[in-house]
Amino acid sequence: MTTTIQAAIGTRLLLALTMASASGQAVSQTPVGDTPTTARTVSGDYISWREHIIDDPVTAGVNFSGSDGFVMGDIDKDGFEDIVSVHESDAEYDSGSFLEDFVPPVAGHVRVHFGSSDPDSWVNITIAEAEDVPAPEDAVITDLNGDGWLDIVAAAERSHLIYLQNPGPNARSETWPRLILPQTRDKGSYIRVFAADFNGDGVPELTAPNKGAQTPGPEDYARSTPVELHTLQGDPLDGDSWQVQVLGNYSIPQNAEPVDIDSDGDLDIVVGTRGESRLIIFENPGDGTLNFIEHAVGIYGARMAGFNLEYVDLSGDGRLDIIGTAPRGMVWIEQPARRGDAWNAHYIGTFAPDSHTGYATADIDGDGDIDLVAGSYSRGDRTGDDASANVNSPLGRIGWFENPGATAVRGEWARHDISRRVRGMFDKFMARDLDNDGDLDFIGTRGNSYPYDGVFWLEQVRSDEPRAAFQRARAQESNEMPLP
Numbered sequence: 001m002t003t004t005i006q007a008a009i010g011t012r013l014l015l016a017l018t019m020a021s022a023s024g025q026a027v028s029q030t031p032v033g034d035t036p037t038t039a040r041t042v043s044g045d046y047i048s049w050r051e052h053i054i055d056d057p058v059t060a061g062v063n064f065s066g067s068d069g070f071v072m073g074d075i076d077k078d079g080f081e082d083i084v085s086v087h088e089s090d091a092e093y094d095s096g097s098f099l100e101d102f103v104p105p106v107a108g109h110v111r112v113h114f115g116s117s118d119p120d121s122w123v124n125i126t127i128a129e130a131e132d133v134p135a136p137e138d139a140v141i142t143d144l145n146g147d148g149w150l151d152i153v154a155a156a157e158r159s160h161l162i163y164l165q166n167p168g169p170n171a172r173s174e175t176w177p178r179l180i181l182p183q184t185r186d187k188g189s190y191i192r193v194f195a196a197d198f199n200g201d202g203v204p205e206l207t208a209p210n211k212g213a214q215t216p217g218p219e220d221y222a223r224s225t226p227v228e229l230h231t232l233q234g235d236p237l238d239g240d241s242w243q244v245q246v247l248g249n250y251s252i253p254q255n256a257e258p259v260d261i262d263s264d265g266d267l268d269i270v271v272g273t274r275g276e277s278r279l280i281i282f283e284n285p286g287d288g289t290l291n292f293i294e295h296a297v298g299i300y301g302a303r304m305a306g307f308n309l310e311y312v313d314l315s316g317d318g319r320l321d322i323i324g325t326a327p328r329g330m331v332w333i334e335q336p337a338r339r340g341d342a343w344n345a346h347y348i349g350t351f352a353p354d355s356h357t358g359y360a361t362a363d364i365d366g367d368g369d370i371d372l373v374a375g376s377y378s379r380g381d382r383t384g385d386d387a388s389a390n391v392n393s394p395l396g397r398i399g400w401f402e403n404p405g406a407t408a409v410r411g412e413w414a415r416h417d418i419s420r421r422v423r424g425m426f427d428k429f430m431a432r433d434l435d436n437d438g439d440l441d442f443i444g445t446r447g448n449s450y451p452y453d454g455v456f457w458l459e460q461v462r463s464d465e466p467r468a469a470f471q472r473a474r475a476q477e478s479n480e481m482p483l484p
Contacts, residue, residue, distance in 0.1 A: 029482030033470035056454035251275025272306015375426020396424025
C-alpha cells in the first residue's frame with residue numbers, strides 16, 4: 001500500500017511539473033496536496049486533511065453533476081444529522097462566459113444523504129429531478145406543514161421554487177409530495193432560498209432572490225429583478241396558500257439571508273447583489289407586520305456582492321461582522337457602533353489566481369478564535385482535465401485562513417493550502433466533528449469536475465510530525481497542482 005501511494009504521489013508531481021514546463025515556466029514546486037503541512041494546533045500538533053466521499057455519480061450510479069448548495073438536519077428523526085444536496089447537472093454550463101444561443105439541458109437532482117453513527121456510511125437517495133428541479137442551486141429545510149418532520153424547499157436556477165414535503169417515517173422509500181410555488185413558476189433564476197419565522201406566528205416564511213437569468217448577459221445587469229418574501233397560510237401543497245411580497249428590485253440579486261444583524265432579538269434579512277456589488281439590510285420592525293425597513297450598507301475599503309457570507313463578531317465588540325468576497329480576496333467588514341456609518345473592510349487573504357466561492361467559519365486549530373475554510377472555482381472543461389491548464393490558471397483550491405488572534409485580527413490571516421486541482425468548484429462547507437474525535441471536520445460539495453462531483457467530508461488529522469497536507473479519497477483524480 002505504501003509503495004502504491006508513493007507511486008501515485010510521484011505521478012501527480014511529474015504531471016504537474018510537465019504541464020507547468022510545457023507552459024514555459026520553470027517550476028520546482030510540489031503539488032499543494034503533497035506539500036508537508038505547516039499548520040499547527042494551539043497544542044503544537046500538525047494539521048492535515050483526509051478526504052472521504054459521501055456521494056458521487058460513480059458510487060451512486062446516478063448521472064448527476066454540478067454539485068452546489070447543501071443543508072443539514074435530521075430528516076428521518078433517527079437522531080443522526082442528514083444532508084440535503086442539490087446538483088445542477090448541466091455540465092456544459094459555464095457562468096464565466098455568456099453564450100447567447102446556448103440552452104442547457106433540463107436536468108437537476110435533489111438528493112438526501114441519511115447519516116448514521118459511522119461517518120463513512122450514508123444512505124443516498126434522489127427525491128426530485130429533471131423538470132421538477134431544473135438546475136437547482138440551493139435548498140433549505142424547515143417544517144412548513146407543522147407535522148414535526150423537516151420539509152425541503154429547493155431553488156431552481158432555471159425556473160422556480162419547489163416545496164418537497166417529508167412523507168414522515170418512510171422518508172427513505174416513499175415519494176415526497178411536491179408543489180412548484182405558483183408565483184415562481186417560469187419566473188427566472190432562483191439562486192438561493194432561506195426560511196425563518198420573521199413575524200413570530202410559528203409558520204416560517206421563505207426569502208428568495210431571483211437573479212433573472214441562469215447565465216446573466218450584459219442586458220441582465222441593466223435590469224432589476226426581485227428579492228421575494230413568500231408567506232404561507234394553510235396547506236403548503238395548496239398553491240392558493242402561498243403569497244409573495246417583493247422586498248425590492250436589484251441588478252442580479254443573489255442573497256437574502258435571515259440573520260439578526262442588529263442584535264435586537266428578531267431576524268433581519270441581508271441582501272447581496274452581483275450587478276451592483278453591494279449589500280442591503282432589511283430591518284425587521286419587530287411588530288409582526290413584515291414591513292421591513294431597507295438600509296444600504298456603506299463599506300469603506302471594499303465592494304461586496306454577497307453571494308456567500310458568514311456572520312461572526314470578529315472585533316469582540318458584541319456586534320456581528322460580515323465575512324465575504326471582495327475584488328482583492330476575502331475580507332471581513334466591521335459593523336459600526338452607529339447605524340448609518342460605513343462598515344470598515346479588513347483584508348483576510350486571497351487564493352489568487354484562483355477565485356473564491358464557498359467558505360465557512362470554525363475554530364480549526366483549537367485556539368479559541370474563529371478561522372475560515374474556503375474553496376475556489378475552476379474554469380475550463382468540466383468533464384476532463386484541460387491540457388492547457390498550468391499553475392497560473394484559475395483552479396479548484398481548498399484551504400483555510402488562520403485567525404491571527406484578537407490583538408491582530410485586523411491584520412492579514414495566515415493561509416494554509418490543502419489541495420489545488422485542475423478541476424473543481426468547492427461551493428459550500430459546514431463544520432462538524434463527524435468522527436467524534438474532538439476536532440472539527442468539514443462537509444463540502446464539489447462541482448465542475450464530473451465524475452468527481454458530489455458531496456465529501458474532510459477529516460482533520462492531527463499528528464506529531466508534518467504530513468502531506470491532503471490525502472485523497474480516490475486513486476484516480478483530477479491533477480493536483482502546485483501554487484503559482
